[in-house]
Amino acid sequence: MRAKVEVFLKPGVLDVQGKAVENALHGLGWAGAANVRVGRVITFDLAAANAADGRVEAEAMCDRLLANPVIESWTVEVTA
Amino acid sequence: MKAAVVVFPGSNCDRDCKTAIERTTGASVTLVWHGESELPAGLDLIVLPGGFAYGDYLRAGAMAALSPVMGAVGEAAARGVAVAGICNGFQVLTEAGLLPGALLRNAGLKYVCKPVELDVVNTQTRFTAAYGEQRRAVMTVGNGEGAYFADHETLDRLEGEGRVVFRYRYNPNGSARAVAGIVSQDGNVLGVMPHPDRAFETELGSADGALLFQSVLGGF
Numbered sequence: 001m002r003a004k005v006e007v008f009l010k011p012g013v014l015d016v017q018g019k020a021v022e023n024a025l026h027g028l029g030w031a032g033a034a035n036v037r038v039g040r041v042i043t044f045d046l047a048a049a050n051a052a053d054g055r056v057e058a059e060a061m062c063d064r065l066l067a068n069p070v071i072e073s074w075t076v077e078v079t080a
Numbered sequence: 081m082k083a084a085v086v087v088f089p090g091s092n093c094d095r096d097c098k099t100a101i102e103r104t105t106g107a108s109v110t111l112v113w114h115g116e117s118e119l120p121a122g123l124d125l126i127v128l129p130g131g132f133a134y135g136d137y138l139r140a141g142a143m144a145a146l147s148p149v150m151g152a153v154g155e156a157a158a159r160g161v162a163v164a165g166i167c168n169g170f171q172v173l174t175e176a177g178l179l180p181g182a183l184l185r186n187a188g189l190k191y192v193c194k195p196v197e198l199d200v201v202n203t204q205t206r207f208t209a210a211y212g213e214q215r216r217a218v219m220t221v222g223n224g225e226g227a228y229f230a231d232h233e234t235l236d237r238l239e240g241e242g243r244v245v246f247r248y249r250y251n252p253n254g255s256a257r258a259v260a261g262i263v264s265q266d267g268n269v270l271g272v273m274p275h276p277d278r279a280f281e282t283e284l285g286s287a288d289g290a291l292l293f294q295s296v297l298g299g300f
Contacts, residue, residue: 009184013229014254016189065146068139068175070182071229 001046003058004077007067008039042066046078054078081107081297083125086153086169088114088133088144093166093277097129100277104290105299114147125162125296126153128169130222130275140183140225141171150176162206162296163269167223170261170271179264179271180238181230183223187254191224195285196274197249198260202242205263207270210295217288219274221252226273228255228262238262246272 009015015037022036048054058076067074083101087094098109110120114133119126133144144150150172157163157178165173173179186192198217200208211217230238235257238244246261253273261272276289293299 013184014187016185016187016254020189065138065142068142068182070174070180071184 001048001051001054002079003044003046003054004079005042005058005062005066005074006039007042007062007072007074008037009071010073013071048078051078051080081105081124082120082122083107083109083127083297084112084119084123085109085127085129086114086149087111087129088131088147088172090133090135091129091131091168093130093168093275096275096277097127097166100280100289101125101127101293101297104280104293105297107297107299112149114144114149117148117152119149119152119156123156123161125164125293126156128153128163128165128172129277130167130169133168133172136225139175141168141173141175144168144172145175145177154178157264157269160266160268164207164292164296165269165271166275166277167221167226167273170273171225173269173271178269179262180234181228181256181262183225183273184227184229184254185225186223186227186252191222192226192252193220193222194252195220195279196252196260198274199247199249200245201247202245204242205245205267205270205295207263207292207295208245210291214288214291216249217246217291218279218286219276219289220278220285221274222278223253223273226253226255228259228273230256235259241265243267245270246274
């Protein structure tokens, strides 16, 4: 079983990296690029019996280490 | 008096802290490797120094917060032992849940390294008592992820409880409400982004950081 976790700064938290990338895209002529957010993708194998258990495990990992709940939110995808 | 400075892989201010504390307070300072699960007995101060523990992997301070020694640091903090996290050490303390909030990438995206003027907001703490009537201090910041962040409710609470102890006079990194240093609810855990260990004698441009160590350990 494979887990994929995406971590982003929460909507209310200023993402200065995203802002800089957005400005650079504008500089290259893509004036319509907006709301750029830079995040992190973490993938790993899981030993869980099924996808539901795997998801619970991955969520706990996010809460404990992979993300900082004070400033970040995340999504978990588990595939067989 | 006895102090310990924790050494994480990637700490780079551990010896600065040891020297600063020894010279300004006369306390004996032990360097403790992060892999130790016990701290020396009878400590008056534990310092988590600046640097890039674990290369800032994942998030600054995230891996260090799970180091074996942090269990002992947490227990000592719960017993009331003074704990000071400086720069990267502040990041470690927030990641470990010993202080509220988090440190974000600087608003200007650049690593900022320069002396900064601070207001000593609260001189009634274990870490600032020696400042007395001196309400201004100059210390050096050196950080890329030094912008303090907490939700409004937390910031209001910190301010209301006198737990914002240092504030930037000219915010160098976009810190919420220009917060440069905070203490825990019990007042025995300090997180401070500017380096007192880089401002402990006039030859370094400022000796104002000495008062922080002297507040905890005496010698002033």
